[in-house]
Amino acid sequence: MPIGTATSGVLRVADRGALVALGSTLEERELPAEGVLIQRQVSGPLAMVQTLFDHGRPLAFHANLRTGDGARGGACNKESVALPDVERFVQRLGEDLVWHGALSLDVVLTSAGPRVIDVNPRLVEPGNALRAGVDLVAPLLELALGQRPRCQPASREHARTHQLLLAVLGAAEQGRGRRGVASELATALRHTGRYANSVEELTPVRGDLRAALPALLASLATLLHPGTSSWFTGGSVTAYALSPDGWRRILAAAGEQ
Numbered sequence: 001m002p003i004g005t006a007t008s009g010v011l012r013v014a015d016r017g018a019l020v021a022l023g024s025t026l027e028e029r030e031l032p033a034e035g036v037l038i039q040r041q042v043s044g045p046l047a048m049v050q051t052l053f054d055h056g057r058p059l060a061f062h063a064n065l066r067t068g069d070g071a072r073g074g075a076c077n078k079e080s081v082a083l084p085d086v087e088r089f090v091q092r093l094g095e096d097l098v099w100h101g102a103l104s105l106d107v108v109l110t111s112a113g114p115r116v117i118d119v120n121p122r123l124v125e126p127g128n129a130l131r132a133g134v135d136l137v138a139p140l141l142e143l144a145l146g147q148r149p150r151c152q153p154a155s156r157e158h159a160r161t162h163q164l165l166l167a168v169l170g171a172a173e174q175g176r177g178r179r180g181v182a183s184e185l186a187t188a189l190r191h192t193g194r195y196a197n198s199v200e201e202l203t204p205v206r207g208d209l210r211a212a213l214p215a216l217l218a219s220l221a222t223l224l225h226p227g228t229s230s231w232f233t234g235g236s237v238t239a240y241a242l243s244p245d246g247w248r249r250i251l252a253a254a255g256e257q
Contacts, residue, residue, distance in 0.1 A: 001026075002034045005241035012041075044110040047083060048075060050129055051090050051105075052139055052152070056098040058091045059139050060152035062129035063107075064159075068194050070166030071173050071233045075125070077194040078201075080132040080159040083107075086114050102140055127201025132159035160198035164188050165215040172222040172229035181222045 001009040013019050026036070046066045052059040063086060068077030086107055094103060106118035126136040132155040139149035167188065171180040188195045203211040221228040 001036055001244070003242055003244050003247045008241060042108050042110045042115050044108045044115075046075075047081065047086065047107045047109055047114075048078070048124060048128075049083070049086060049090060049105040049107055050123055050126060050136055051094065051103045052136060052143070052149075053094040053099040053101065053103065054143060054148060055100050056095045058094060058151070059149055060129075060134050060136055061087045061090065062126075062132060062134045062136065062155040063087075064128040064132075064161075067160075068162070068167060068170075069174075070163060070170035071229065072170075074163070074166045074170070076164075076167035076170055077162045077198065078125075078128040078160065080128055080155055080157055082155070082157050083109075083114070089114070101143060102136070125201070128159060128161040129155065131161050131199060131201070132156045160194075160196070161201040162188070162195055162198045163202035164200060165202055165218055168215065168218050168222055169229045169232055172226035173233065175226075177226055178223055181219065181226065185219055 001011075003009055011022060011025065013022055047063050048066060049061075049063045051061050062080065063083045064078040064080045066075040066077070067079050068075070070076030086105075090103070090105065093099070101121065102123045104120045104122060104124040105116050108115045108117055123136055123140060129136050134152045134155045136152075139152065142149040164185075167184050168181055171184045174180070176183075187193045191198070203215050205212045218229075218232055221232075
């Protein structure tokens with residue numbers, strides 16, 4: 001859809017039945033006059049790419065694979081990876097645009113080459129980059145202060161990070177039930193599977209034990225009643241999401257000025 005936040009404007013159609021059901025869904029969501037954009041699905045691992053530029057000068061590049069799906073399709077597990085072809089492409093893009101600041105992309109690594117599906121003029125989850133030796137936040141702050149930051153070192157491969165809160169909510173949201181939530185927690189606590197040699201990036205408790213509260217509350221709630229995951233995820237997005245009605249009000253206000 002033309003307007004959407006946190007995947008709320010994206011719907012996946014897998015077969016004819018889903019296509020028929022989509023009509024009712026779009027009517028409920030007040031389909032904008034602009035209609036919808038239809039895209040063909042491509043298959044492959046998803047890489048999250050974060051970069052920084054100083055008026056077109058490349059400052060930093062980092063990429064990580066999404067190795068686990070959490071709530072609302074978020075990345076609950078990540079592992080850093082070297083993508084020289086993508087790095088060359090993004091550097092060319094930043095240089096041609098004389099880009100200043102952060103630029104983040106989601107890239108599907110298909111057999112025919114990388115396919116960009118999302119671009120954001122901001123940083124997106126820089127925790128894995130820091131784990132891989134690339135500080136994206138400090139240079140961005142320096143740019144905001146009008147300074148000229150030094151280039152960051154190359155990103156190390158195989159640096160693993162996770163977001164347990166997203167993983168727990170994702171297990172409940174995906175219909176895995178109490179057993180799925182418990183299994184996710186057990187795997188994380190044992191540091192096995194996707195959590196082997198991985199560190200928490202969203203709610204780290206070192207130096208701040210209160211950071212564990214969100215993950216703890218979500219774990220207890222979903223263990224008691226997995227359906228409560230929608231309360232956590234839906235409420236958080238609603239607080240900042242731009243709805244089609246909100247967009248029309250913005251356009252109307254702009255026309256009055």
